[in-house]
Amino acid sequence: MDAGWVAFTETLPDAIPLPVGAAEANAEQASAIALIDGQHASFAAFLLFGITGSGKTEVYLQTIAACLSRGQQALVLVPEINLTPQLEARFRARFPSARIVALHSGLSDKERVLNWLSASRGEAHIVLGTRLAVFTPMPRLGMIVVDEEHDASFKQQEGLRYSARDAAVYRAHQRQVPIVLGSATPALETWHNARQGRYRLITLQHRAVGGAMPPQIEIIPMHRAKVVEGLHQATLNIMRDHLAAGQQVLVFINRRGYAPVLSCGECGWLGECKRCSAKLVLHLKERRLRCHHCGYEEVIPNACPDCGNQDIRPLGQGTQRIEAALETLFPEAKILRIDRDNTRRKGSLQEMLRQVSAGEANLLIGTQMMAKGHDFPALNLVVVLNADAGLFSVDFRGEERMYAQLLQVAGRAGRAGTQGRVLIQTGYHDHPFYGQLLAQDYAAFADAQLDERRSMQLPPFAAYALLRAEAEDGALAKAFLQQLQAVLADAAGVQMFDPIAATMQRKAGMERWQLLVMSDTRHPLVNALKRIAPMLEARNNKVRCILDVDPIEM
Numbered sequence: 001m002d003a004g005w006v007a008f009t010e011t012l013p014d015a016i017p018l019p020v021g022a023a024e025a026n027a028e029q030a031s032a033i034a035l036i037d038g039q040h041a042s043f044a045a046f047l048l049f050g051i052t053g054s055g056k057t058e059v060y061l062q063t064i065a066a067c068l069s070r071g072q073q074a075l076v077l078v079p080e081i082n083l084t085p086q087l088e089a090r091f092r093a094r095f096p097s098a099r100i101v102a103l104h105s106g107l108s109d110k111e112r113v114l115n116w117l118s119a120s121r122g123e124a125h126i127v128l129g130t131r132l133a134v135f136t137p138m139p140r141l142g143m144i145v146v147d148e149e150h151d152a153s154f155k156q157q158e159g160l161r162y163s164a165r166d167a168a169v170y171r172a173h174q175r176q177v178p179i180v181l182g183s184a185t186p187a188l189e190t191w192h193n194a195r196q197g198r199y200r201l202i203t204l205q206h207r208a209v210g211g212a213m214p215p216q217i218e219i220i221p222m223h224r225a226k227v228v229e230g231l232h233q234a235t236l237n238i239m240r241d242h243l244a245a246g247q248q249v250l251v252f253i254n255r256r257g258y259a260p261v262l263s264c265g266e267c268g269w270l271g272e273c274k275r276c277s278a279k280l281v282l283h284l285k286e287r288r289l290r291c292h293h294c295g296y297e298e299v300i301p302n303a304c305p306d307c308g309n310q311d312i313r314p315l316g317q318g319t320q321r322i323e324a325a326l327e328t329l330f331p332e333a334k335i336l337r338i339d340r341d342n343t344r345r346k347g348s349l350q351e352m353l354r355q356v357s358a359g360e361a362n363l364l365i366g367t368q369m370m371a372k373g374h375d376f377p378a379l380n381l382v383v384v385l386n387a388d389a390g391l392f393s394v395d396f397r398g399e400e401r402m403y404a405q406l407l408q409v410a411g412r413a414g415r416a417g418t419q420g421r422v423l424i425q426t427g428y429h430d431h432p433f434y435g436q437l438l439a440q441d442y443a444a445f446a447d448a449q450l451d452e453r454r455s456m457q458l459p460p461f462a463a464y465a466l467l468r469a470e471a472e473d474g475a476l477a478k479a480f481l482q483q484l485q486a487v488l489a490d491a492a493g494v495q496m497f498d499p500i501a502a503t504m505q506r507k508a509g510m511e512r513w514q515l516l517v518m519s520d521t522r523h524p525l526v527n528a529l530k531r532i533a534p535m536l537e538a539r540n541n542k543v544r545c546i547l548d549v550d551p552i553e554m
Contacts, residue, residue, distance in 0.1 A: 025055075025058065025059075025062060026055070026206070026208065028054070028203075028204045028205065028206060029055050029058055029059050029062075029204065029208070031202075032046075032048060032059045032202045032204065033059055033062045033063055033066075035200070035202060036059070036063045036143075036178055036180060036202075037063055037066045039178045040066065040067065040070065040142065040143070040177075040178060041176075042176055042177075042178075043172055043173045043175075043176045043177060043178065043179075044178045044179075044200060045169055045172065045178075045179050045181065045193075045198070045199040045200065046178065046179070046180045046181065046199065046200045046201075046202055047149075047181050047182075047183075047186055047190055047191070047193075047194040047199045047200070047201050047202065048180050048181065048182040048183075048202050048204070049183065049184070049186055049194070049201060049202065049203050049204070049442075049443075050182070050184060050203070050204030050205075051184050051204065051205065051206075051207065051214060051411070051440075052184045052214075052407070052408065052410070052411020052412075053207040053208060053209065053375075053411060054184075054204035054205070054206060054207055054208055055204065055207075055208030056147070056182045056184075056204065057087075057090070057147075058208065059180075059182075059204075060076065060145050060147070060180065060182065061090075061091070061094050063143065063145075063180065064076070064095075064126065064143065064145070065094075065095070067142040067143045068095070068098060068125050068126075068142075070142060071140065072140050072141065072142025072143070073119070073122065073124065073125055073126070073127070073138045073139075073140045073141050073142055074125070074126050074127070074141075074142060074143050074144070074145065075126075075127050075129075075133065075134070075136065075138060075141060075143075075144045075145070075168075076091075076126065076127065076128045076129075076144075076145045076147065077129060077130070077131065077133060077134060077144070077145065077146045077147065077154070077164060077165075077168060078128065078129070078130060078147050078148065079130065079131075079147070079148050079151035079152075079153035079154055079372075080130070080151075080153055080369070080372070081104045081105065081106045081130060082343070082349050082369055083147075083148075083372070084102050084104050084106070084128055084129070084130065085102075085349075085350050086350075086353065086374070087128060087147075088100065088102055088128050091126060091128065095125070095126065098125040098126055099118065099123055099124045099125050099126075100124065100125065100126045100127075100128065101115035101118050101119060101124045101126075101127055101128070102115060102127075102128045102129060103115055103116065103119070103127060103128070103129035103130070103132065103133040103136060104129055104130040104132075104133070105130070105132075106346065115127075116136060119136045119137065119138050120136065120137035120138070120139070121139075122138070122139045122140050124138075130153070130164075131153065131154050131155075131156060131162075131164030132156075132164075133164075134164040134167045134168050134171065135167070141175050141177055142177055143172075143177050143178050143179065143180070144168050144171065144172050144177065144178075144179040144180070145179070145180045145182065146164075146165050146168050146179065146180070146181045146182065147182050147183075148182070148183055148372055149165050149181040149182060149183050149186065149187065149190060150183045150185055150186050150187040150190065150404055151372070152401070152552055155552050161546070161547070161548040161549070161551075163550065165181065165187075165190075166550070169181075181199070184407060184408065184411060184442070185403060185404035185407050185408065185442055186442075186446070187400075188397075188400055188446055188449055188450060188453065188459075188460065189459060189460045191446045191450070192450055192460045193460075195447075195450075213414070213419045214411075214419075214440055215382070215410050215411065215413040215414050215419065215420035215421060215422045216419055216420070216421050216422065217410055217422045217424065217437065217438055217440065218421070218422065218423050218424070219424055219426060219429045219434055219438070220232050220234060220235055220423050220424065220425045220426070220429075221426065221427075221429040222425050222426060222427045222429075223427060223429075228325065228329065229317065229321065229322065229324075229325035230316075230317040230321075230322070230325075230385055230386075230425075231322075231325065231329075231383075231385070231425075232425055235383055235423055235425060236329065238381065238421070238423060239330070239363075239381065239383065240330075242380060242381040242421075243330065243333055243362060243363065246362075246378075247362070247378060247379070247380040247381060248356070248359075248361075248362050248363070248364065248376060248378045248379040248380065248381075249362065249363050249364065249379075249380075249381045249382075249383065250364045250365075250366060250370060250379055250381070250382045250383070250409075250412060250413075251322055251326070251363070251364065251365045251366075251383045251385065252366060252367075252370065252371065252382060252383065252384045252385065252409050253317060253318070253319055253322055253365070253367065253384075253385040253386055254367050254368050254386070254389075254405070255281075255316070255317065255318040255319065255367070255386060256281070256292075256318055256319050256320070256339040256340055256341050256367055257281035257282055257283050257290070257292075257318040257319070257320055257341070258281075258282045258283055258284035258285070258314060258318050258320040258321045258324075259281070259282045259284075259314030259315060259316050259317060259318055259321055260279060260281055260282075260315065260316045260318060261279040261280070261281070261282070261314070261315045261316065262280070262282045262289060262300070262312055262313070262314055262315070263312065263313060263314075263315050264304035264306065264307060264309050264311075264312050265309070265311065265312075265313065266304065266307050266309040266311075267304060267306050267307040267309065269304050269305065269306045269307070269312075271289050273291040273293070273294065273296050274296060275291070275294050275296050275506070275507075275508050275509045276291055276293045276294050276296070276504065276506055276507045276508065277504050277505045277506040277507070278291055278292075278293050278504060278507075280296075280297075280298070281318065282300070282314050282318075283320065283341070284300075284314075284320060284321075284324075285320060287299060287300050288300065293504070293507055293508070294507060294508040294509075316386075317385065317386065319337055319339045319341075319365050319366070319367060320337070320341075322365050322385070323335060323337045323365050326363060326365065330363055333362055333363040334360060334361045334362050334363065335361065335363045335364075335365070336352060336355060336356065336361035336363070336364050336365070337364075337365040337366070338352050338353075338364065338365070338366040338367075338369060338370055339365075339366060339367045339369060340367070340369065343369070349369075353374065356376055356379075357376060359378060362378075364379075368405065368409075370409070370412065371405055371408045371409040371412070372408045372409075374412060376412065379412055379413055379414075379420070380413055380414055380418060380420050380421065381413060381420070381421050381422075381423070382409055382410060382412055382413045382420065382421075382422045382423070383422075383423045383425070384406060384409065384410075384422065384423065384424045384425065385425055386425075387402075387406065387424050387425060387426050388426050388427055388428055389402070390402025390405075391428060391431060391433060394503060395553055395554070396453075396456075396458055396554070397552065397553075399433055399449065400449055402433070403433070403436070403437060403442070403445055406424065406437060407437070407440070407442065409422075410422040424437075436448070457518075457520075459550065462518050462519065462520055463518065463519050463520075463521060463522040463525045463549075463550070464516065464517070464518045464525075464549075464550065464551060464554065465516075465517045465518075465525055465529060465547065465548065465549045465550075465551070466514055466515070466516055466517075466547075466548045466551040466554055467481060467484060467514065467515040467516075467517065467532075467545060467546070467547055467548075468502060468512060468513070468514045468515075468545070468546045468548065469481050469499075469512070469513050469514070469515075469543055469544070469545045469546075470507075470510040470511060470512045470513075470543070470544050470545075470546075471510060471511060471542055471543045471544070472509065472510060472511065472542075473511065473542075474501070474505070474511030474512075474513060476542050476543050477511055477512065477513040477543055478499050478513045480540070480543045480545060481499040481513055481514070481515040481545075482499060483535070484515060484532050484535060484545075485498070485499065485515060487531055487532050487535070488517065488528050488531060488532060491524070491527070491528035491531060492524060492527075492528075493519050493520070493521075493523075493524030493525075493527075493528075494517055494518065494519045494524050494525055494528045495517070495518050495519070496515065496516070496517050496518075497515070497516045498515075499513050499514065499515045500513065500514060501513055501514075502514050503553075510544075514554075516554060517529070525549075529547065529549070
């Protein structure tokens with residue numbers, strides 16, 4: 001510690017006043033707080049595994065209060081920008097005399113610089129931020145919290161690849177401070193670390209509100225069902241009952257836009273992006289077809305470009321189409337759609353959440369933005385559409401992500417002392433996955449998934465690295481990966497698969513190929529990657545190659 005910093009810290013108070021309005025912790029929360037605070041002087045990684053509504057945030061607040069009372073700083077990471085203002089408001093209400101700063105991409109450059117300086121000078125007591133905030137200098141760091149630690153948003157997917165969650169654990173170890181990883185559906189790697197004793201498992205099995213129960217999950221089979229714009233008649237009847245009772249209803253569909261594709265029934269034409277291997281999403285109100293991967297868009301054609309048929313139709317549902325259908329089906333309802341398309345303007349999401357909390361809207365349509373972190377006391381029914389996407393994903397993490405998403409969105413229902421109800425429409429009601437979901441036993445699900453991963457030598461039972469090359473000419477990308485493969489051919493302890501086209505082979509005008517490298521343990525993989533480091537660092541104007549260690553998509 002340099003002399004300038006010592007002189008500066010002498011002007012700061014050693015601690016801040018006690019927090020305001022702290023809730024009385026229940027037995028489970030009190031035990032968790034005592035365990036975490038008991039390790040304040042050394043490194044310890046805690047997995048706070050609590051069902052939705054179990055009061056994980058209250059545990060964060062009370063352990064942070066103890067941290068601040070010792071004159072230390074706390075770093076709190078959240079996965080999404082839209083969660084930061086809500087959490088920031090709660091922290092400011094609890095700690096009115098603390099200096100709290102936010103760090104995320106939704107801030108102006110000036111705001112980010114000032115907040116970063118406040119943290120790095122030790123002036124800020126609490127830093128709330130998304131993944132990049134993990135690198136913020138904090139000279140008096142006393143603890144780290146990673147909320148919703150399972151979320152894929154903590155993995156940087158562009159430019160330099162890193163996992164903010166893993167970086168946070170490493171940083172806590174460096175600084176010898178405790179770290180709390182909180183989730184109702186932990187990542188399987190985190191769950192495995194807890195099972196192996198590397199992390200300390202703390203379980204919150206009950207909802208924090210006295211008498212509150214987990215939601216009742218029901219499966220609505222869609223096979224040969226009568227549907228109206230993708231909604232089962234039984235689903236519509238239940239929605240009417242809840243709205244008539246003065247309760248809020250959330251229709252969850254993780255697809256924005258009006259429909260995922262526009263098609264011609266005569267010749268089979270589909271609207272496709274000219275720059276990506278992807279379909280163009282129909283945005284009817286804007287009269288545009290838009291690619292959600294590269295941003296390319298074009299006007300909706302009046303007729304099929306291939307055969308001239310004027311009867312071109314949308315296939316499938318998105319949030320805008322569901323909104324239009326519900327406006328007709330429920331004309332008296334106060335409908336509010338919340339997705340990325342209508343929350344781009346600064347402050348718009350906060351205003352929408354205020355409307356929901358104030359009861360100014362009772363029928364909500366939302367994407368994954370609504371699945372986590374929000375607490376709406378009047379919301380008692382959640383309807384999930386298009387739930388089957390993860391069952392047949394090429395990604396080996398498909399079922400893990402699907403389970404987490406469905407359990408998270410189900411947790412939005414019935415958080416004010418009444419049991420919520422969740423309806424999941426599916427065309428595969430007898431799939432074993434739904435039996436596991438209905439049990440609402442994440443521990444059993446995670447253990448079963450780990451057994452499958454172990455048998456197939458998938459993470460966390462093997463270490464993987466993905467090398468992805470992209471070029472305007474796909475042959476150049478493939479050839480570059482073959483050069484890397486030749487250099488790695490005799491590397492000890494690693495296995496390789498031949499270069500293959502990426503799942504989305506073309507993106508933003510670039511052809512993409514990938515090479516997967518694996519080993520049973522991490523050290524052989526690291527040693528092998530050192531061999532090709534000079535080739536990756538060398539400038540190549542025709543081929544861009546990206547190294548992703550521990551990829552979340554392969």
